[in-house]
Amino acid sequence: MDFEVREPLIAYGKNLLTEEEYLQFEKESRQKHEFFKGEIFAMAGASDNHNEIFSNFFTELGIQLKGKPCKPYGSDLRIHIPQNTLYTYPDISILCKNFDFLNKRNDETFSAKEPVVLIEILSPSTSNYDRGAKFKLYRDIPTLKEYIMVDSESITVECFRINKSNHWELEEYKTSDQILAIPTLAVNLSLSQIYEGTKL
Numbered sequence: 001m002d003f004e005v006r007e008p009l010i011a012y013g014k015n016l017l018t019e020e021e022y023l024q025f026e027k028e029s030r031q032k033h034e035f036f037k038g039e040i041f042a043m044a045g046a047s048d049n050h051n052e053i054f055s056n057f058f059t060e061l062g063i064q065l066k067g068k069p070c071k072p073y074g075s076d077l078r079i080h081i082p083q084n085t086l087y088t089y090p091d092i093s094i095l096c097k098n099f100d101f102l103n104k105r106n107d108e109t110f111s112a113k114e115p116v117v118l119i120e121i122l123s124p125s126t127s128n129y130d131r132g133a134k135f136k137l138y139r140d141i142p143t144l145k146e147y148i149m150v151d152s153e154s155i156t157v158e159c160f161r162i163n164k165s166n167h168w169e170l171e172e173y174k175t176s177d178q179i180l181a182i183p184t185l186a187v188n189l190s191l192s193q194i195y196e197g198t199k200l
Contacts, residue, residue, distance in 0.1 A: 009033070009040050022087065023109045032075070035087040036137075043075075043089060049152040050091075050121045052197040057119065057150065057189070058092055064187045070096040070116065079118075080111035083140040087111060092119035094185060114143040116184055121150045135160070139168065145184040155191055155200050 016038030017025065025040065026033060033040045046054075054074070061072040075089045094117040118138055120130045130149055138147055147160040147168075157173040157180055173180055176192040 009042060015039070019085070019087075026078075026087075027109065032078075032089050034089070035085070037085050044123060044126050046121075047123060047152060049198045049200070050123060053121050053150055053152055053194060054091055056194050056196050057121075060189050060193055061092070061094070061185075061187065064189075065094075065185060068185075070094050070185055073112075078111040079115060079141075080113050081137060081140050082113065084137050086137045088134070090115070090118045091121045093117075094119075113141075115141065116143050117146045117148065117182060118144060119148045119150065121152055123152055127151070131158075146182060148180075148182070150194060152198075153200075155195055157191060157194070 017035070017040060018038070019035065022033075022035040022040055026035075032043045034043060035041075058072055058074060065071060071094065073093045073095065075091050077093050078087055078089055079093055080087050093112065093115040095112060095114060096116050118141075120126075120134070122130055127149075135147060138144060145162055149158045151157070155174060155176055159171045159173070159180065159182075160168045161171070161183070163169050173191055176190070176195060178191050180189045180191060180194065182188070
């Protein structure tokens with residue numbers, strides 16, 4: 001079940017941690033946490049619909065991106081945004097060309113910094129954060145071209161794309177017969193593929 005994620009936790013008896021303390025705390029923790037300006041936040045658990053959507057989306061991305069210079073990664077890949085201090089674990093991150101970090105993945109302090117597409121699967125406890133404050137923080141990533149939010153409670157996909165004027169534009173998809181285009185990756189997925197198995 002999902003649970004609320006935006007209550008800051010106290011670690012090491014401190015309200016605020018340095019980034020180094022956070023990374024050490026995360027290395028020792030069995031649960032994943034976000035970090036923002038010294039505070040840490042427990043990440044939400046996942047519903048059955050969330051897991052179905054993730055599996056469908058991630059599998060199809062893997063098929064369509066095979067042999068191409070971009071790869072999808074799941075929520076075990078931590079993303080760091082130095083511009084605003086955020087450390088987080090998006091549901092799906094797509095990185096392109098520079099895979100130097102692959103040799104560093106055994107380093108538990110490593111975080112990727114250059115995703116081109118980020119995908120979050122929304123739940124009742126996270127949707128406001130993912131649509132609002134988190135998207136604002138994501139917009140500080142210089143390489144980010146598309147941000148996709150997939151609702152786990154209804155057939156709704158919101159895709160923000162950065163246009164030629166460097167402004168974010170929204171396109172919404174709300175029926176299972178629509179095709180979600182991800183131009184940055186030259187990938188297309190039907191909403192019926194994304195929501196297969198969810199009974200929505």
